[in-house]
Amino acid sequence: MSTFFLCTALFLCFLMLASLYRAIFGPTVLDRLVGVNAIGSKTVILLLLIGFLYGRVEMFIDIALAYAFLNFITVLAASRYFHKRKGLYEESFLE
Amino acid sequence: MDILAIFFLVTGLIFFTGGAIGIIRMPDFYSRLHPAGKLDTLGIFAMVLGLIFYSLHHFSMDTLISILKMLLIVFFVFLSSPTATHSIVDAGMRAGLRHWTKKKRR
Amino acid sequence: MTISKDNGPEGKKSLLSNFFKSCIPFSLTFILMFGLWIVLSGKFDPLLISLGLISSFLISFFFYDLLFPDFTFNYFAICIRFIQYIPWLLWEIIKANFHLLFIVFHPRLKDLIDPHIIVFKTNLKTDISITTMANSITLTPGTITVSANSDGIFRVHAIDKASAEALPGKMLDKVTKVFGEEK
Structure with missing residues (x-):
């Protein structure tokens, strides 16, 4: 069972790399925000899996809970911050 | 119990894969939000369900409390993920991004 | 007076x-x-x-x-009806998720999707019912609430025709019944 958890965690890391592509090369700023949000929601599960692998669930579960809260607040704050940037994205839609 | 856990974990992994591939393949920012916001939510739900089934092996007070905490994570994610998605869409709308439409090819 | x-x-x-x-x-x-x-x-x-x-x-x-801003005993009834509403919402989410999964893995993706914005008006009054409606719309894949104001006007970004057509019908009835508001 522990090897299965390890494979799941590795596959999750691979998926995080795939979302990192959007976070780096995204044409607009908000695309990068979407990528970061996706990475954060995978990290919660990754933390839980690490807790099960090390046999210390009750410690890692608190970190996962705090990370879920922090991810939500990060996305809210960043999207509020980019409210007032009108015309920031125009050049990417010229094609 | 192990079979249920593996089944739910694999289901969650499929949803996560769909989310990651959808983020890469979709043509514009609004349609990228569809897989990002919601396939990930259901993926978290399925994987946490699998982990709960796995941790039901030896039942004690500690496992009960960690199961309650995992359910708290699921509850919070179901509450916060639509809010975050809506906030990002709102930011895009106020910045004046147009959404991708199908171009007429002739 | x-x-x-x-x-x-x-x-x-x-x-x-x-x-x-x-x-x-x-x-x-x-x-x-x-x-x-x-x-x-x-x-x-x-x-x-x-x-x-x-x-x-x-x-x-x-x-x-x-x-609980203005507490009435109505809250308990709303709570019970809301708990009955959750399994239907969950089933709807799972069904629609598989639809979105099919779209994502389809090789000709850009022919399949057709993003557009639809606007519809509802009769929901209170804040919590509007919030529940907006979050339910966003959780059902294929549709994202762009804006919802206190008059009950929703603007929804839908990813294809099928998910846009199913929208204001049954879910609105359910939410209206849960919060006991008139249509």
Whole structure:
């Protein structure tokens, strides 16, 4: 069972790399925000899996809970911050 | 119990894969939000369900409390993920991004 | 005129009735906060339990009107109907998720999707029903709420025709029934 958890965690890391592509090369700023949000929601599960692998669930579960809260607040704050940037994205839609 | 856990974990992994591939393949920012916001939510739900089934092996007070905490994570994610998605869409709308439409090819 | 009429007889015993009115939301907030403390701490020392009692008492003393703004006994009925609403919503989410999964893995993706924005008007009045409706729309894949205001006008970004057509119908009926509002 522990090897299965390890494979799941590795596959999750691979998926995080795939979302990192959007976070780096995204044409607009908000695309990068979407990528970061996706990475954060995978990290919660990754933390839980690490807790099960090390046999210390009750410690890692608190970190996962705090990370879920922090991810939500990060996305809210960043999207509020980019409210007032009108015309920031125009050049990417010229094609 | 192990079979249920593996089944739910694999289901969650499929949803996560769909989310990651959808983020890469979709043509514009609004349609990228569809897989990002919601396939990930259901993926978290399925994987946490699998982990709960796995941790039901030896039942004690500690496992009960960690199961309650995992359910708290699921509850919070179901509450916060639509809010975050809506906030990002709102930011895009106020910045004046147009959404991708199908171009007429002739 | 009506305001001054209502104020007259209520002014005398407002203190006592206010106390009883704030008693129930106070105790509900206290129970909620203390349960959250026990789940998060996970230990049953007398010191930690007493600290949790003190802090949740302080929080519910100052903020009892934050969670339940104007409390009526209608809340319990709404709560029960909301719990009955959740399994239907979950089933709907799972069904629509598989639809979105099919779209994502389809090789000719750009022919399949057709993003557009639809606008519809509902008769929902209270804040919490509008919030529930907007979050349910966003959780059902294929549709994202772009904006929803207090008049009940929703603008929804839908990813293809099929998910846009299914939208204002059944879910609106369910939400209207849960919160007991008129259509």
